Amino acid sequence: MTLSPSDKALVPFVSVDNMMKLVHHIGVEPMLRGLADYIEADFRRWELFDKTPRIASHSAEGVIELMPTSDGEVYGFKYVNGHPKNTREGLQTVTAFGLLANVGNGYPVLLSEMTVLTALRTAATSAMVAKYLAPRDADTMAMIGNGAQSEFQSLAMKAICGLKSVRLYDIDPAATEKAARNLTGMGLDVVACRSAEDSMEGAQIITTCTADKQYATILTDNMVGAGVHINAIGGDCPGKTELAPGVLHRSTIFVEYPEQTRIEGEIQQLAPDHPVTEMWQVINGTARGRTSPEEITLFDSVGFAIEDFSALRYVRDHIAGTDLYMDLDLLADPDDPRDLFGMLLRAGG
Amino acid sequence: MTLSPSDKALVPFVSVDNMMKLVHHIGVEPMLRGLADYIEADFRRWELFDKTPRIASHSAEGVIELMPTSDGEVYGFKYVNGHPKNTREGLQTVTAFGLLANVGNGYPVLLSEMTVLTALRTAATSAMVAKYLAPRDADTMAMIGNGAQSEFQSLAMKAICGLKSVRLYDIDPAATEKAARNLTGMGLDVVACRSAEDSMEGAQIITTCTADKQYATILTDNMVGAGVHINAIGGDCPGKTELAPGVLHRSTIFVEYPEQTRIEGEIQQLAPDHPVTEMWQVINGTARGRTSPEEITLFDSVGFAIEDFSALRYVRDHIAGTDLYMDLDLLADPDDPRDLFGMLLRAGG
Incomplete structure (x- = not known):
C-alpha cells in the first residue's frame, strides 16, 4: 500500500476500536489506576511543562479547541469539540483525538482517538x-x-x-x-x-x-x-x-x-x-x-492539556508489543530530504 | 476491523502515498492551478475567516506549530514542525498534517498528510x-x-x-x-x-x-x-x-x-x-x-493558515469518488451518545 517509507515516517495510530480493545486487554480498573499514576507523576513535575490556555474557536453551535503542551522532550496536543446540541442529533457532545511528537525533530510518534481516552483520563x-x-x-x-x-x-x-x-x-x-x-x-x-x-x-x-x-x-x-x-x-x-x-x-x-x-x-x-x-x-x-x-x-x-499528555504517554507505553495500533503513512520521507519532488515523481511510476 | 461505526465516526484519511497518487491522478500542473484557484477564492473572502497567529512551541532544536482557522462553516488546522538540523540526520526539516472539521457539530471530516500538500500550496x-x-x-x-x-x-x-x-x-x-x-x-x-x-x-x-x-x-x-x-x-x-x-x-x-x-x-x-x-x-x-x-x-x-485551509478544501473535494483515501475509525460513536461506557462494555464481548 505504501512505498516502504522508513520507520520514522510511519505514525502508530490507535483507533476507537483498538482503544476499546486496549481497555479490555489491560482491564478497566487497572487502566484507570495506571492513568491516574501517569497523571499524578506529571502533576508532580507540573512546573516543567509549557502551559497555555486552550486555543478555542467558538461558533453559535459550540466550540472546537486545541490543547497543546510539552515537557521539553515530548510535545502533545488534543483536538476536542464541545457541541451541547449534538446529543439531540444522535451525535457525541464531545469527540477528541490527540497526538504526541518528538520535540527534538518534530516528528509525530502517536496519533490516537481520545473520545474514550478522555473519558478515562x-x-x-x-x-x-x-x-x-x-x-x-x-x-x-x-x-x-x-x-x-x-x-x-x-x-x-x-x-x-x-x-x-x-x-x-x-x-x-x-x-x-x-x-x-x-x-x-x-x-x-x-x-x-x-x-x-x-x-x-x-x-x-x-x-x-x-x-x-x-x-x-x-x-x-x-x-x-x-x-x-x-x-x-x-x-x-x-x-x-x-x-x-x-x-x-x-x-x-x-x-x-x-x-x-x-x-x-x-x-x-x-x-x-x-x-x-x-x-x-x-x-x-x-x-x-x-x-x-x-x-x-x-x-x-x-x-x-497535561492530563491528555499523560494519557497519551500511557497509551504510547502500553501499545508497545501489542497489535492494537496500525502504522499510518502520515509523513513524507524522501531518501534525500531535499528531494521531495523527486519522491513525488518516482511515485508516478 | 471496526465495530461498524456510523459514517460520521469515520474520517477520510489521505496518506502520503495517496496524496502522491492524487497529484499524478490530477497532474502536477493542473493540481497547482486548482490549488491556486482555491487559495485565490479564499483570499477574496479573507475578512470572513477567524485569523490568529500560529501557536508555536519553541525548543532549542526547532519549533512545532498549530495553525488553525475557520470560515464559520468549516474549521481547519495544520500541525507543522520546523527543525533546520533534521536534514543532517536524513529527516525532513518540515513535516505536516492537517484536518478539516464541521463547525456545526465539531466532527472532523478530513485528515491529510500535508508535507507534500504544503509544498504544493x-x-x-x-x-x-x-x-x-x-x-x-x-x-x-x-x-x-x-x-x-x-x-x-x-x-x-x-x-x-x-x-x-x-x-x-x-x-x-x-x-x-x-x-x-x-x-x-x-x-x-x-x-x-x-x-x-x-x-x-x-x-x-x-x-x-x-x-x-x-x-x-x-x-x-x-x-x-x-x-x-x-x-x-x-x-x-x-x-x-x-x-x-x-x-x-x-x-x-x-x-x-x-x-x-x-x-x-x-x-x-x-x-x-x-x-x-x-x-x-x-x-x-x-x-x-x-x-x-x-x-x-x-x-x-x-x-x-488560510492557504492550508484552501489546500485541504481542494483535497476534500477531489478525493470524492476516488479510492485515494481510507476511512479512519477516529471518533467514538455509541448508538446512544450518553452510553459511551456501554459501547466500551459491549466491545469487550
Whole structure:
C-alpha cells in the first residue's frame, strides 16, 4: 500500500476500536489506576511543562479547541469539540483525538482517538485528586448527572479511592437506569435515587457532571453539609456552571491551572482574586490539601492539556508489543530530504 | 476491523502515498492551478475567516506549530514542525498534517498528510500572487535555493504565470543538479547557474528559498535592479531572513497577514509601522498591486493558515469518488451518545 517509507515516517495510530480493545486487554480498573499514576507523576513535575490556555474557536453551535503542551522532550496536543446540541442529533457532545511528537525533530510518534481516552483520563484525574482531598475512609459517592462520564467516574473512584457505594441521580430517569445497568456486577453497591438530595445521603464524595450549557444550580447552598469532597466536572466553559456561589464560598477550592479555571470553571462566578490552591502543589507537598474532617473541599475541574499528555504517554507505553495500533503513512520521507519532488515523481511510476 | 461505526465516526484519511497518487491522478500542473484557484477564492473572502497567529512551541532544536482557522462553516488546522538540523540526520526539516472539521457539530471530516500538500500550496500561493504582481510578460525566474520547494515553485510559475525559463542557483551544486534533473522534460528551459548574480540575469521574477536559520543576505542591495518581482519564501521565522534591508526599502511590500509577517517575515528587519499591503486586498480590488513597470514588488511570504485551509478544501473535494483515501475509525460513536461506557462494555464481548 505504501512505498516502504522508513520507520520514522510511519505514525502508530490507535483507533476507537483498538482503544476499546486496549481497555479490555489491560482491564478497566487497572487502566484507570495506571492513568491516574501517569497523571499524578506529571502533576508532580507540573512546573516543567509549557502551559497555555486552550486555543478555542467558538461558533453559535459550540466550540472546537486545541490543547497543546510539552515537557521539553515530548510535545502533545488534543483536538476536542464541545457541541451541547449534538446529543439531540444522535451525535457525541464531545469527540477528541490527540497526538504526541518528538520535540527534538518534530516528528509525530502517536496519533490516537481520545473520545474514550478522555473519558478515562477525566475519571482518573478526579479519583487521583479525591485520593488527596476526600475525607478519610470516604466510601460513598453521590453521582449527579448520569451521562457518558458517570460510569467512568464511579469505577475510577472504586479503583483508586476504594469507593463501595454510588448513588446515582439524573433529571432523566433513563440516564440513571442506563448507568445503573452498566455498573451492575462491577463490585459497587449501586443505588438509583429520585432527587439530588436523596443521592447525597451518606455520601462523602459528591460528583456533579451535568451537560446543559447554562448557569445551573445542581447544588444549592443548603444541600451541602460539612465534611464532604465535591468533584465538580460539568462546569467547564464560560457560561456553564453547576454550583451555587454559596457552596463555593464555604469550600476550599482546588484547581488544575488557575488561568484557565477562572475563565471556564465554577470560580468564573467568583472574584478574579478569590483564593484557590493549585492541585499540583498539594501533590508535590508544597501546599496543603484537606486540613480537617469538617472542611468542604472542592475540585473545580475543567480538564487540562497535561492530563491528555499523560494519557497519551500511557497509551504510547502500553501499545508497545501489542497489535492494537496500525502504522499510518502520515509523513513524507524522501531518501534525500531535499528531494521531495523527486519522491513525488518516482511515485508516478 | 471496526465495530461498524456510523459514517460520521469515520474520517477520510489521505496518506502520503495517496496524496502522491492524487497529484499524478490530477497532474502536477493542473493540481497547482486548482490549488491556486482555491487559495485565490479564499483570499477574496479573507475578512470572513477567524485569523490568529500560529501557536508555536519553541525548543532549542526547532519549533512545532498549530495553525488553525475557520470560515464559520468549516474549521481547519495544520500541525507543522520546523527543525533546520533534521536534514543532517536524513529527516525532513518540515513535516505536516492537517484536518478539516464541521463547525456545526465539531466532527472532523478530513485528515491529510500535508508535507507534500504544503509544498504544493506554497508554490501555488507564490504563483497566484506573482500573477498579480510580476511585470507583464515575465517569463524568466531566478530560483535561489534549490531545496525541497524549488521544483514546486518552478512548475507553479510555469502553470500559473506562463514561466518559460528557470535559472537555478544554490550554494550546494548538488542541490542545483537535483533540481535541474527533476525539472528535465517538464517544458521549462532550465539553466544551472554558478552564482546568485548569474541566476538573476534576465529574470523578472526572483524567488529566494534558502533554509539556514540566520539573518542571511541572499540578495544584497546592488544585486536587485528595477522592474522585478521578488518572491521571498525562506524568511519565515524570527531570526531567519534572506534580503538586505536596502532591498526592502526600495520595494513595495505585499504580505499575507501583517500580524504574523512582522514577526516572521523579511519585514522583521523594518520598523513595526513600515507600510505593507495585504495581498487579499489586491485580489479583491481594494488595494493596488504593481503600479509601474519599474517598480520592485516583494511578496514577503511566510505561509498562512488560510492557504492550508484552501489546500485541504481542494483535497476534500477531489478525493470524492476516488479510492485515494481510507476511512479512519477516529471518533467514538455509541448508538446512544450518553452510553459511551456501554459501547466500551459491549466491545469487550
